[in-house]
Amino acid sequence: MDYFKYLRKDKMPHIWCDGCGNGIVLKSILRTIDGVKWDKDEIVLISGIGCSGRTSGYVDFNTLHTTHGRALTFATGMKLSNPELKIIVLSGDGDATAIGGNHFIHAARRNLDLNLIVLNNNIYGMTGGQVSPTTPHQKITSTTPHGNPDFAFDISDLAKSAGANFVARVPAVMTNKMDRYIQKAFQKEGFAVVETLTPCPTSYGRANTETGETGVEMLQYQKENSISIDKAKQLSRSELQNKIITGIYVDKEDPSYLEHYQQNQDNAN
Amino acid sequence: MSERTSLIQGNVAIARGAIQAGCKFFAGYPITPSSEIAETMSEELPEVGGRFIQMEDEIASIGATIGASLAGDKAMTATSGPGFSLKQENLGFAVMAEIPLVVINIQRGGPSTGIPTKASQGDVMQARYGSHGDYPIIALSPASVQESFYMSIRAFSLAEKYRTPVIILGDEIIAHLTEKVTLNSEEMPEIIEREAPEVSPEKYLPYQRISGGVAKLAPFGQGYRYHISGLVHDETGFPTNDPEEAKKQLEHLNNKFAPHKDDIIYSEEHHTKDMDTLIVAYGAPARSARRALHIARDNGYKVGLLRLKTIWPFPEEKIENLLNEVKQVIVPEMNRGQIAQEIKKYNPHNKEIMQINKINGEPISPDEILELIEQEG
Numbered sequence: 161m162d163y164f165k166y167l168r169k170d171k172m173p174h175i176w177c178d179g180c181g182n183g184i185v186l187k188s189i190l191r192t193i194d195g196v197k198w199d200k201d202e203i204v205l206i207s208g209i210g211c212s213g214r215t216s217g218y219v220d221f222n223t224l225h226t227t228h229g230r231a232l233t234f235a236t237g238m239k240l241s242n243p244e245l246k247i248i249v250l251s252g253d254g255d256a257t258a259i260g261g262n263h264f265i266h267a268a269r270r271n272l273d274l275n276l277i278v279l280n281n282n283i284y285g286m287t288g289g290q291v292s293p294t295t296p297h298q299k300i301t302s303t304t305p306h307g308n309p310d311f312a313f314d315i316s317d318l319a320k321s322a323g324a325n326f327v328a329r330v331p332a333v334m335t336n337k338m339d340r341y342i343q344k345a346f347q348k349e350g351f352a353v354v355e356t357l358t359p360c361p362t363s364y365g366r367a368n369t370e371t372g373e374t375g376v377e378m379l380q381y382q383k384e385n386s387i388s389i390d391k392a393k394q395l396s397r398s399e400l401q402n403k404i405i406t407g408i409y410v411d412k413e414d415p416s417y418l419e420h421y422q423q424n425q426d427n428a429n
Numbered sequence: 430m431s432e433r434t435s436l437i438q439g440n441v442a443i444a445r446g447a448i449q450a451g452c453k454f455f456a457g458y459p460i461t462p463s464s465e466i467a468e469t470m471s472e473e474l475p476e477v478g479g480r481f482i483q484m485e486d487e488i489a490s491i492g493a494t495i496g497a498s499l500a501g502d503k504a505m506t507a508t509s510g511p512g513f514s515l516k517q518e519n520l521g522f523a524v525m526a527e528i529p530l531v532v533i534n535i536q537r538g539g540p541s542t543g544i545p546t547k548a549s550q551g552d553v554m555q556a557r558y559g560s561h562g563d564y565p566i567i568a569l570s571p572a573s574v575q576e577s578f579y580m581s582i583r584a585f586s587l588a589e590k591y592r593t594p595v596i597i598l599g600d601e602i603i604a605h606l607t608e609k610v611t612l613n614s615e616e617m618p619e620i621i622e623r624e625a626p627e628v629s630p631e632k633y634l635p636y637q638r639i640s641g642g643v644a645k646l647a648p649f650g651q652g653y654r655y656h657i658s659g660l661v662h663d664e665t666g667f668p669t670n671d672p673e674e675a676k677k678q679l680e681h682l683n684n685k686f687a688p689h690k691d692d693i694i695y696s697e698e699h700h701t702k703d704m705d706t707l708i709v710a711y712g713a714p715a716r717s718a719r720r721a722l723h724i725a726r727d728n729g730y731k732v733g734l735l736r737l738k739t740i741w742p743f744p745e746e747k748i749e750n751l752l753n754e755v756k757q758v759i760v761p762e763m764n765r766g767q768i769a770q771e772i773k774k775y776n777p778h779n780k781e782i783m784q785i786n787k788i789n790g791e792p793i794s795p796d797e798i799l800e801l802i803e804q805e806g
Contacts, residue, residue: 171667201652206496217656217667222649224499225658225668226492227522233484233492238649240480240493241454241500245650263492266485421480428475 179375229260446581
């Protein structure tokens with residue numbers, strides 16, 4: 161397919177570093193859009209702040225580059241006002257689960273028809289590699305030079321507990337799977353989250369070489385250490401250490417927020 | 430002339446005015462003393478096909494309001510001081526991205542949690558400068574329940590016309606006051622709708638710098654695919670780091686209201702043709718000022734009143750002209766002199782500016798103003 165059908169060619173080159181996983185996720189999103197045949201005019205891509213936030217500038221849709229962590233709030237108002245719009249929200253791990261953590265869980269709780277693609281690179285990339293809510297315990301970042309005392313959020317588990325209709329996690333190395341999950345998300349009514357794991361060699365890889373130093377090495381590490389949810393269920397906690405769990409966490413058909421909302425709306429009249 | 434009379438609360442009047450203006454979206458978060466606005470909207474918006482949502486916090490409420498406005502709806506949120514502080518980030522976004530919306534701030538005592546159930550006018554400067562960076566803003570302040578209704582309509586019209594957030598700086602006294610409202614079609618402010626771009630999508634510039642004008646905002650989803658960002662941007666809406674472009678964009682933004690001050694700024698004057706003492710007031714203290722003025726004039730004091738309805742942009746020319754006419758000025762405010770300080774900037778002949786300030790949640794009484802008039806004779 162011709163990716164440039166969906167890209168703003170004049171905005172290239174993008175700002176992402178060599179080996180960054182964001183481009184892999186963007187291409188998967190564009191392939192999926194092409195597959196589901198959404199009209200460019202009805203697609204809104206909303207992003208927050210950070211490396212992932214810049215994506216909105218590169219794609220030829222209705223695009224909205226919001227404030228840090230708040231993309232889902234803008235998306236909520238927009239979807240309620242015009243339910244016909246196909247809204248894709250892009251957010252990094254810091255954007256979605258630190259500064260935007262409250263919006264993230266409440267969007268999942270409401271189960272409004274939004275598609276959230278999280279680009280989780282386990283670090284704040286744009287600001288120079290500071291610790292994020294998904295940086296694993298004891299890893300080195302520019303604000304945890306002596307190791308990270310915190311423990312990481314499991315974004316997919318969080319979305320599942322909060323009520324999203326569809327949740328899946330996929331490492332950037334598994335592009336076919338990513339296409340499939342994003343397609344399921346796009347076709348799902350209710351809140352859908354795809355947590356993509358994107359290498360950040362510049363900030364994360366260089367400081368934590370044991371999981372790969374370059375982009376290619378980090379993808380190789382993902383490939384060698386990913387296991388499915390089903391397989392993970394049979395392993396102990398210690399066996400799961402350093403493993404990447406991939407798969408569909410939730411796939412349910414609860415009535416979406418819009419359905420409930422419309423019912424209440426009808427009650428008023 | 431058709432008339433409609435009702436007995437309603439200030440907050441309800443703001444909500445009903447919004448609906449009259451065509452507001453179709455409200456997002457809010459519970460906070461005293463503004464909650465009745467959200468409650469009224471939740472009850473009455475669905476009846477006109479509008480949408481109400483209570484969000485998880487104040488930040489989310491204004492975020493959702495911006496999103497709804499971009500989808501083409503007239504949209505509003507309401508809060509009080511602490512919530513207004515939280516909204517400043519996205520308020521700045523709406524200013525920068527030039528998104529029409531209305532933010533109601535029913536002021537309460539501060540700082541911090543302050544006195545939630547009592548009156549204040551402590552957010553005058555927060556309304557002007559609360560978000561980071563240099564930017565212009567419109568803020569209005571009602572002094573009666575009836576005016577709350579009309580001002581709500583006017584806020585929406587200004588927001589749409591000038592592609593900007595408009596703030597209503599209410600106070601707890603007017604917001605919780607229940608009084609007679611007689612609406613008539615002659616006093617009803619003009620209801621302005623958002624205009625669609627006149628050009629094709631290929632030629633559309635969402636941030637075109639039209640001299641003295643405002644570029645049209647195309648709602649998302651109607652064939653105009655473009656980019657909106659809080660970053661400094663060029664006329665296409667895409668970010669730029671170029672110092673010349675940055676200067677042009679920010680100058681254009683900051684000068685947006687300058688050619689339209691006569692349209693945006695409105696106020697009310699009493700006895701200003703024949704006075705030696707001028708009272709400048711807004712919101713609830715303006716009611717006490719009016720009462721004090723009548724008593725004082727009956728007793729032979731030459732007092733006039735300028736009641737500000739538009740707080741920002743500040744009516745600097747009007748102030749300067751009226752200050753020329755008087756010996757002294759009295760400024761009663763439920764803060765430590767936020768507007769009095771502003772008036773001092775436009776006082777070339779150094780007339781005496783006397784302040785009556787209360788920050789303990791109590792209203793300023795007519796007697797307090799009268800006392801100062803009599804004392805200064």
